[in-house]
Amino acid sequence: xxxxxxxxxxxxxxxxxxxxxxxxxxxxxxxxxxxxxxxxxxxxxxxxxxxxxxxxxxxxxxxxxxxxxxxxxxxxxxxxxxxxxxxxxxxxxxxxxxxxxxxxxxxxxxxxxxxxxxxxxxxxxxxxxxxxxxxxxxxxxxxxxxxxxxxxxxxxxxxxxxxxxxxxxxxxxxxxxxxxxxxxxxxxxxxxxxxxxxxx
Amino acid sequence: xxxxxxxxxxxxxxxxxxxxxxxxxxxxxxxxxxxxxxxxxxxxxxxxxxxxxxxxxxxxxxxxxxxxxxxxxxxxxxxxxxxxxxxxxxxxxxxxxxxxxxxxxxxxxxxxxxxxxxxxxxxxxxxxxxxxxxxxxxxxxxxxxxxxxxxxxxxxxxxxxxxxxxxxxxxxxxxxxxxxxxxxxxxxxxxxxxxxxxxx
Numbered sequence: 239x240x241x242x243x244x245x246x247x248x249x250x251x252x253x254x255x256x257x258x259x260x261x262x263x264x265x266x267x268x269x270x271x272x273x274x275x276x277x278x279x280x281x282x283x284x285x286x287x288x289x290x291x292x293x294x295x296x297x298x299x300x301x302x303x304x305x306x307x308x309x310x311x312x313x314x315x316x317x318x319x320x321x322x323x324x325x326x327x328x329x330x331x332x333x334x335x336x337x338x339x340x341x342x343x344x345x346x347x348x349x350x351x352x353x354x355x356x357x358x359x360x361x362x363x364x365x366x367x368x369x370x371x372x373x374x375x376x377x378x379x380x381x382x383x384x385x386x387x388x389x390x391x392x393x394x395x396x397x398x399x400x401x402x403x404x405x406x407x408x409x410x411x412x413x414x415x416x417x418x419x420x421x422x423x424x425x426x427x428x429x430x431x432x433x434x435x436x437x438x
Numbered sequence: 439x440x441x442x443x444x445x446x447x448x449x450x451x452x453x454x455x456x457x458x459x460x461x462x463x464x465x466x467x468x469x470x471x472x473x474x475x476x477x478x479x480x481x482x483x484x485x486x487x488x489x490x491x492x493x494x495x496x497x498x499x500x501x502x503x504x505x506x507x508x509x510x511x512x513x514x515x516x517x518x519x520x521x522x523x524x525x526x527x528x529x530x531x532x533x534x535x536x537x538x539x540x541x542x543x544x545x546x547x548x549x550x551x552x553x554x555x556x557x558x559x560x561x562x563x564x565x566x567x568x569x570x571x572x573x574x575x576x577x578x579x580x581x582x583x584x585x586x587x588x589x590x591x592x593x594x595x596x597x598x599x600x601x602x603x604x605x606x607x608x609x610x611x612x613x614x615x616x617x618x619x620x621x622x623x624x625x626x627x628x629x630x631x632x633x634x635x636x637x638x
Contacts, residue, residue: 354622356631356632356635357635359634359635360634360635360636360637363635386636389632389635389636390636392622392628392632393622393629395622396621396622397617397620397621397622398620398622398625398628399620400631410616410617410620412613413612413613413616413617413620414617414620416610416613416617417597417610417613417614417616417617417618418617420597420598420599420610420613420614421596421597422554422592422593422595422596422597422598425598428592428598429593431556431600432556432589432592434560435556435557435559435560435563435589436560436586436589436590437560
């Protein structure tokens, strides 16, 4: 389970899409949310758009690996698809905030690898939020406050990358994923392999 | 501190040389040894060749980060050059066996990243040892026994790579080194950087 967190505007969505496009062994976890669909978003691919009552019923059924409240909207990761992907030996990519990451870490510490993506500067972050046409001035201010809240949790993550260059940052995330797959405890067939080596 | 261990004949020396040639930020730790110099070896580059009395005097002075006995010869890592390289912000590569790795891990657990290199098959390992012209038949048998001893410690390492293809194996080691440099606790300037991001 690979978690990418960042303040909004640090390029996380682009990095996630690029990673998914070039690595066939990792699947995106699609969150459920009570917020309204935005232009350009595809239900079932970007989010599952659900009602608040549906969301609350699923919390009651313990159907979420993690859930969080952001700007008055609920976001949650349904357990089923994650369990299915992991069961097939696939890795799962999570685009969740610090609240969700804390919950995921509590549930499955050894299986979670977390990366925090930082913007190169505050000016770059502000500009990214301003040029998103759909965000009003007031929304930008609220998002900057949320960005500060998110960034205050950077030290809870395993890895930190700085997105000053998209290609370099993507290569760093790819290296982390590649390295973590080589961790001894993740290579479940190694015991048999070494036994074969030693027996001759 | 990056440790590469493997049974003799798994390609560790070639991998180390290639890594050092392409990564300017890592320095090889040169071990002191009491064994005789072999053809093609350069004193001070491959090993520091020292007398047994000199070696024992240095153990008494606690001059070694780790030391081990292999085939009746002593091998040890002098502290001074390692401390100097780390002090300059450089990484240090160690070509040591499981005994030395255990000692290094005890002294500096959080600063040690260890990789175990496995051969693709027992046949490949035997062939590599046989084709080393300087090894007699008896030496090959002793080295195979030492290889089994070394391989029995694979599960003490952070990462395991299989050297079935030199370029792929090198790329894996490079990814591990790159990822470990991105670990939050190794990026010592991050606190100040994030403080700057949040203050604007």
